[in-house]
Amino acid sequence: MNATPPRSSPLALTVLALLHYKPLHPYGIQRLIKDWGKEQVVNVSQRASLYRTIERLHGAGLIEILETGRDQLYPERTVYEVTDAGRDTARAWLEEMLGAPKAEFPEFPAALSNLLLLSPEEMADTLDRRATALAEKLDGIESGLLEEKAQGLPRVTRLETEYLRAVTDAELEWVRAVVKDLRAGRITWTPEVLDAFAEGAGEQ
Incomplete structure (x- = not known):
């Protein structure tokens, strides 16, 4: 043993x-x-x-x-x-x-750290798709919570679903805000700017 x-x-x-x-x-x-x-x-x-x-x-x-x-x-x-x-x-x-919060490495933040491979327009379109998927997921979570509540389950059994709703809602709001900034040109970059930044960082 x-x-x-x-x-x-x-x-x-x-x-x-x-x-x-x-x-x-x-x-x-x-x-x-x-x-x-x-x-x-x-x-x-x-x-x-x-x-x-x-x-x-x-x-x-x-x-x-x-x-x-x-x-x-x-x-x-x-x-x-x-x-x-x-x-x-x-x-x-x-x-x-x-x-104790634990250091985790989910896919989405890792993808965000490498999003400079896309153009601002491509990034906006991609995040738009994520926002649509998040909205659908949020609807499903809400329906699940209503069903669990209708079954008379005590709130302690629904806390993980409440947490998922809060996290999904916060992510959806953030993604929509980023897409809005991308569409408005408040977040932008060019390959030349990135190349110059990378070259300067490499010389430090």
Whole structure:
């Protein structure tokens, strides 16, 4: 058994959290993630990643096998339950993730740092497409929140959706403002200006 717990991840934390409620087999975990809307913040699109996470948690002693069953409708299913070490680890991970902002490297900021490969017009058109996609995403999040509220779910179960709404709304507002500045010529550049800047920076 591993003495060192696996590194925290959104999926690993979610698996431990769901097993706090009741023992589950991997398919049950995946179904609950989707039924509870957690696929918005946890990637379970590939079942293999879920099984690898479960294997790591089991190898570290954070979960253990409760039983292995089989019936006529389903193949053999291993049911897992969380251990005391898993409960302690989940709590530690949760407090760390909530309390300490972590340096992350999402695609969008990386793309923004290299957008000088495009012309101002191309950049405006590209960000316009992103704004349209963000607006559609925001509509979907709003619909989801209304549905969750209609189901009578307590607000604590909707906080991640509220956060996604706030972040998406803020990004949409920012992208639209940048597009507006690009269209108005308040953000502009030319290859000559960039070449001169790069040459000057290289001589420092």
